[in-house]
Amino acid sequence: MLAKLCRGRERPDCRTYPRHTRWHAERQALLSRHDIVFVGLRPPLATLTQREKIRGNRPAGSAARDAAHVHDGLLYDLEFDGSTPVTDMAQTLLTHLQTPRPRSCFFAG
Structure with missing residues (x-):
């Protein structure tokens, strides 16, 4: 869903949207009727740096700069570090969805 919301916007806005209060408030209103999980x-960093080199369309060092702050101030319902197999991450998400839980932290603040 987030990827769909970010389509057509400048990439930095998508990565840092909770710091943009109006944008975040608009998305909270848009998604308020939905049960979402903010992941x-x-x-x-080694993985991000490798991807940066492979892509070839980012300035050298931008992955490290972004990684240092891109999650600042964000609260997630679930977090993954990418080392877990995709099927295990999917199972964790499905289990999370099947258990009673408070409203997503996306709506906090």
């Missing part, structure tokens, strides 16, 4: 993915 954070924090791959190791």
